[in-house]
Structures are given as C-alpha cells and as structure tokens.
Amino acid sequence: MKRGKFMEPIPTDLIIEIFSRLPAKSVAGFRTLSKHWASTLRSPGFTELFQTRSSNRPRLLLAAERNGEWLFFSSPQPQNRYEKSSHLDYHTKFSGDVSRYICSYASGLVYFPDLWLSKDASPVICNPITGMYESLPDLMREHHEILSLGTGELSWRSNIISCPAYDRSLSEGICINGVLYYLAQTVGVSSSVIICFDVRSEEFKFIDAECFNDQVDDTSELILVNYVGKLGGINWKYCQAGERRTVELSMWVLEDVEKHEWVKYVYSLPENEVLDSCDFSVAGVTTRGDIVLCMKYTCKLFYVFYFDPERNTLQSVEIQGFGTNLEAVENRGRVYAFVNHVEDLRVDDAKQLKSSISQVKHLCSCCNKVSQPNYHY
Template sequence: MERGKNMESLPIDLILEIFTRLPSKSVARFRTLSKHWASTLRSRDFKKLFLARSSARPRLLFAVERYQHNEWIFFSSPQRYEKSLPLDYHTKVSGDVSSFVCSYASGLIYIPFVRIIEKDTPLICNPITGMYEGYEVRKYSKSHGFLGFDPIDEQFKVLDQNSILTIGSGEVNWRTKKVSCDRFRLFDRCSAAGICINGVLYYLAITYGLRSFVIVRFDVRSEEFNITDAACFNDHLEHPSGLSLVNSNGKLGVVNCNFADAGGRRTVELCMSVLEDVETQEWVKYVYTLPQNEVLESCEFKVAGVAAATGDFVLCMKYTCKPYFVFYFNPEKNTLQSVEIHGFGAKLESVEDRGEVYAFVDHVEDLSVSDALQLKSSISHIKTLCACCKKVVQRDNIEEEV
C-alpha cells in the first residue's frame, strides 16, 4: 500500500482535524514533507481550526531565568486543576543574557538583550517551537521595552519608551514616534510590569520630580499614546516590582499581595484595582482574603495573571524548587486549589542552581502568528562565545544540560 495514496483518499476535513490535535512543533515538521502539505497546513482554514482547538486547551508558560548561568529556559504545563501536572520542556536561550525581564504577547517572547558571537541583539522567539529572530539594539535605552500585538493586522511591535520596532515587516531599525503629550517626557518606566490586552500595551511608570505612578497606554495598531494617573498605587513607589498587571475580563487590573494576621496566623490578602473607565480614569478596588494554605503562606510567590475561562487568579512560586506549586484562587467561590508541577529537573530544583520563574497564563499556539514572523532557526543551535577561552560554542544537547 502506498502511503501517499492512502492519505489522499481521506477527506480533507478529517486530515485537518487530525493535525489540529498535534503540537505546533509536529505541524512545522509535516510542512516540510511536500509543497502540498506545506500549502494545506498553512491554509487559513487550518490555522483557524488549530487556534480554536489550542484556545480550548490553554497552557501555563514558564520562563525560567538563571542569571548566574546566563540563560532563559522555557517550559509549559496544562492550565487546569489536578493534584499534580507534568512540565514540557521546550527551549533554552544561552549566551550573555541580560537581567532585563522578558516580555510576552500572544504566544511570543521578547528578550531585550542577548549577546551572540560578540553581537548584542534583542531577540523575538517562539518559546514552544524554538524559532527566533534577532534585531538591532536600541542605543542608550534604559527600559529595553515591551512586546505588543495587534490582533487585527496580526502585527507585533516592540515599544521602548517612544521608539518602535515593527516585527516581521522587513524593517530592521528602530524608529522614533513623535508624542504630542507633554507629560510623556516627564516619566520613565519603573519596573517589569507590562501587559498587552486586545491590541493595547500597558506599562507602569513613575513621574520625575514629584514621584507618582502613571499607566502608559500604547495602541499597537495606531501607535497612539495615552497617560492614565495611577497615584492610588503610590504606597508601592519604593517596591514597584510588587505590582502585577493582569487582564481582568478585557480590562487592565493592577494586583498586589499583602500578608495579614487572622487569629494569630499569617494569611494572604489579594488586592486588585481595575481601570473601569479609561476616559474618566476611574479605578475600582477589590480585596480578597485567600483561604488558608500552609505552602502559600510560607513561600515567595508571584501573580501570573487571571485565567480568562474561569476568572481564577493564578499564583506561582517565585523560584524553581521541589516541590513546586501553582495556586488557583477563584474569587466568586472563594476557593484556593494548589497544583504540584513536576519536571524542572534536578539542577533547577537545587538551591544553588535554582531559577526565577515568570509565568504567563492562557498561552495558546497560534500558527498564523509564527508564520507572520518568518522566524529563522532554532534557538538550540545558537552559537555563543565562551567567556573563558573565547571559542565558539554550539549547544545542541539542550535537554541534557537542563
């Protein structure tokens, strides 16, 4: 029996349905079989079908930074309640990696600074497939930027203050956007807090002089800027990293966690302010006291985001360890569930080699996004310059090293 003829006898709808059940890595490999398969698996119908199925099974994406080893390592796990769940290892970026936090938008990661063969470059990568693209460094930058995505034109842009880098358009240089708002010149980005919601990029900044928080709003498609007062968070001016930006039903939410005392026992208090009206700059505050949990009350943790399907706050432990937990808090039901995550590996789970975890909720694999970028090659084949012997090193056995 000839395999080609056997496959061609199957209805095209059934073939597409079979392929939607595969990981994006497998789909990418099948595209190389022939022009026919490349055309079929790049069709608009297949991309829509794949995205719909991927959206029904969202994942948690974990970006682990081991700055002492100059590397970012990417994993993911199912985003659901179970007593324990496995991690899938995806890829690793090695080299002289900066301590600037990576930025996430619509399935892709932006790393502001990587040194590859003595060349400094910002990197855009698909953490699942390992495909990447390097760009020119913006000189004299203090913030190193955020990644935003316009879902209408399917266009990614990096914003670094008022400089913009358009991804996948053939442009290779940063361009400066004239900003009519005088207030824009009076502040600087203060922390890693940034998020893209429905084509609008938000990040936290502090004004000069009389220090106060503001939210910078950047429309990725129109490239228009707006400033929103956020003085209600000024209690966190000394420690802005304690604030997390989340997507709350399509609106911007700013979250911080406090520890309170309940009958002599430490409890976790979750405070979220939602920007209900951009025009009137109205913030509405919600405060939740989480059910008691011995692990959560005794560890360092971060707010990863709010799950779109359930409305759960997702909290993750700050550092890789064993055991490692993710927590789901449902404010309507007042329930807190913990899920043990396995698979970081012995090195990452040791105290000496542990990494800092940045988690992103509702990660889905959008094939149209990866196509639009035309990323060049796998990160596992990046060549770096050894700091000791100055020889070129190629890291192929990535999974063994993790």
C-alpha cells in the first residue's frame, strides 16, 4: 500500500481557517497558485473573516526615516497591560527624497504628497508591508481633487467637488468610518473649523472647532485622533510639579457631530523617567482607548508609551529590532508611528499598486546619478 493513498483531503473550512491566520502577503502569494485558490481567497466570506481576525490583532506601524531612506517596521500592540517589551518585524525599505517630511496613513497604505523616486517628484501611495507602490499624476490645483485606485487610468477629478471656502489646512487628516477630517482656518477671520469629506458621497461639510482657538497655543501641533470611533484632538505640554517636569495631555472629543459639541479632558501623566526626558510625539489612540506616545528618534533603548485615561496608568513598552545602524547615535532616524495597523485584503496590490519599490533606481536630485543608500538594514 502506497503511503498517503487513502489520506482524507483537508476540509475546506479548515483550510480557510488556517489561511485567515496568515499574513496578507502570504495570502496574496497563494492567490496566484490556481484559479481555485484565487476564487476561494478572494471570496467575500474569506475577506470578511480575514478582516475580523486582523482587526483583533492590530499592530503599531513604524516608519523610520534618515537622509531620504525609509524603513518600515511593525510590532504587535500590547494585548495586556503587563507587557514590557516587543520586537519589530521588518517589512520593506526604499530611498527617495521627500521635500516635505510628511507621510500620511489610511487603510493600510502610506501616502507621500511629494516624493522623488526617479527623475521627477510626484505624489506616491505605497503598501509598507509588500513594498508595492503607485506614482500618482501631479495635482493640477491646490485643493479638492479625487482619484480612485483600481478603476483603470489614473486621473484626478475636480469638476464635481464643491467645498465651502476656507483659508488653509492646519493639520494632517484622519479617516474615521469612511469620513476624512482635517483642521482648517476660515477665510478672513482667524477661526478653526473641521473639514469633513465623506468618501462615499463625496460631499464636504464644516464642523465648528472654535474651542481650539483660545485653548491651543499652536493649532499646527494639534493631532487629530480616532478616539473609540469619535473624532478627537490631542495637544500636550510640559508642566512643572515641584522639581519634576511632568507631561500634561489635553484631549477634545467631538461628542455630538450635529450640534458641534466638544468635550475637553485634561490628564497629567504618571511619573515616568524616560518619557519626561525624551522627545516624543502623539501617535494616536488604540481601539481600546489608550493614547499612544512614541519616541521621535531611533535609539538602542526605544520606547512606546500607552496611557490609559480611565485607569490613569502609563505602560512603557521597549521596542527592539531597528538594527544596529539605526540604533547608533550618529545614525538615528526620525520615527513616524501609526496605531491600529490592520492588514486589509480589500487593498489589492495587483490591481491598485503596480510597481515594487525595491526595483526603483533612485536618482540624486543634485547630480542626476543613481544614488546609493548610506547603510543597509
């Protein structure tokens, strides 16, 4: 009798269960094996199951930038309040001169508004896990154009956009449940408003944010966050408690969208020697409501802090795995952190993102020659 002759096939339900626990990159690879696998792993049922599993294990996405070289890592967000350390998973790296050091995040993708990947600068959107990217056409005007990925030829649409006039935007945007929010300044009068853009209906509206005018010294330092499904804004400052420097967080939460009703909360963070002495930024809020603070620069002892407003507790998690180059003082890089990163199978690299960052030849903007990274991960 030949071994395996009468082996029972693995039930389809069990196979789907196994695949739902794999990384999205692995699922994408198995989709290419056959039409059967492609059909199974693209089915709405599997996509929903994978999304549920992925949402239950959100990760912290970290982008480390130094001299135009970007490295993307991720780390599990703490599942309990006793975790003290976590290790980074390295994903991809690319070099490109960013004239404005801005990188925005939504739905598992990172957006650079002005990135030099070859001879010319252009807006670029990329998947930080797979390294696939797409260069977008140049914007024809400053505000309010729409482009949809995966629908054929890339082009901006502007003729259907109707937005009330405002002077300028004051913050990076954040997307919550299909609505994009960003802080702006009204025309003529120095007053703050929240611009809301519904991605599905493609309609704009204003939300009064005058509460920020008198209570925030510099609105450009206000960070918009998703606070358990509600729009929030966080600002922080150092205070003095006797001989000790403390950190005070102020958070405004939009409790009633229709009435434009904001509620303010002020927290004095528990004493923490590392946090009180380092440069940090507000990364966002986890799905369970913890405010995440992240050190601004890579170093050997790199920490992310999770503040629980309900319990008034501060959890310090040491993040390991940037590598000896980025951990060296002379090579430290600027860190951009994004909370609640979830791998989304609805983001189809094969249809929406056409090129691999690893295959790009990067040209120096000064001499127009292929540039070499200063170091390798």
